[in-house]
Amino acid sequence: MIIIGIDPGYAIVGIGVVEYVGNKFRTIEYGAITTPAKMATTERLKRIYAGISEYADKYKPDAVAIEELFFNSNQKTAINVAQARGAILAAAANKDIAIYEYTPLQVKQSVTGYGRADKKQIQTMVKMLLGLNAIPKPDDAADALAIAICHAHSNKMNNMFGINGV
Numbered sequence: 627m628i629i630i631g632i633d634p635g636y637a638i639v640g641i642g643v644v645e646y647v648g649n650k651f652r653t654i655e656y657g658a659i660t661t662p663a664k665m666a667t668t669e670r671l672k673r674i675y676a677g678i679s680e681y682a683d684k685y686k687p688d689a690v691a692i693e694e695l696f697f698n699s700n701q702k703t704a705i706n707v708a709q710a711r712g713a714i715l716a717a718a719a720n721k722d723i724a725i726y727e728y729t730p731l732q733v734k735q736s737v738t739g740y741g742r743a744d745k746k747q748i749q750t751m752v753k754m755l756l757g758l759n760a761i762p763k764p765d766d767a768a769d770a771l772a773i774a775i776c777h778a779h780s781n782k783m784n785n786m787f788g789i790n791g792v
Contacts, residue, residue, distance in 0.1 A: 627781070628654070628685055630723075631774025632678070632692040633766045634714055636706035637661055639674055640766025643685050644756070646778035653756045654685065656767040667706070671713045678717035690718040691726045691777035693733060693769070728776050733769075736776035748772050 627647070633640030638661075643654040659677035661670035682690075692715070695708060718725050728736075734743045737751045749761045749768045755775055762768040 627689065627778070628687045629774040629777050630681055630685065630687045630690050631770040631772070631777065632690060632714055633769035633773060634692060634695070634707060634711040635766060636670065636703070636710045637663065638764060638766045639677065639710065639714065640764070640768070640770035641677075641681060642762070642767055642769075642771030642774045643681065643687070644771065644774045644778070646781075651756050651775070651778070653758060653771070656762050656771055658764050658766050667709070671709055674710050675713040675717045678714050679721065682718065682721040682723060687723055689724045689726055689777055689781070691728060691773045692718075693773050694727050694729050696730055726777050726780070728773060728780070732780070733772050733776045736779045737772045 628643065628645050631642040631644070639659040641658060642656040645652040645654055659674055661673050665673070692711070695704070695711060715725060731741045734748060735741045737743070737755070738747050740747070745765065749765070752758070752768050752771045752775065753761050756771060762771055
């Protein structure tokens with residue numbers, strides 16, 4: 627199964643592409659789609675949509691796993707991230723890819739076994755689980771890989787118990 631993990635953002639969208647077969651992960655690619663602060667909102671959303679579409683065309687994933695929004699106190703940031711998330715979901719939906727959403731708590735628990743794990747603990751476990759030489763950069767890419775790992779673990783459990791998707 628090929629999974630694209632996505633850490634949604636407005637300035638930086640983290641991307642992590644993994645293959646999960648049996649109990650083994652293979653890292654295919656990770657990185658980020660970035661949009662400059664001075665770029666118009668519509669152009670930023672267009673770039674995000676196009677970037678997700680390119681990854682979908684290149685890797686033909688079985689699933690897209692995306693983190694649910696976590697609202698902070700900055701409403702403008704939350705609205706921008708929500709718009710970017712909409713572009714991401716629309717791009718995946720238009721490619722007919724199954725979309726799965728996970729809370730930050732679910733991702734932390736799946737990757738580290740502890741729902742209150744900090745960023746460093748998650749990054750260290752991502753490195754270890756994927757057999758990488760270094761912690762993935764940028765941080766958003768490491769987060770996206772964690773989301774992909776979460777989906778692989780969740781999907782495996784769902785298959786074991788006969789549960790169909792999220």
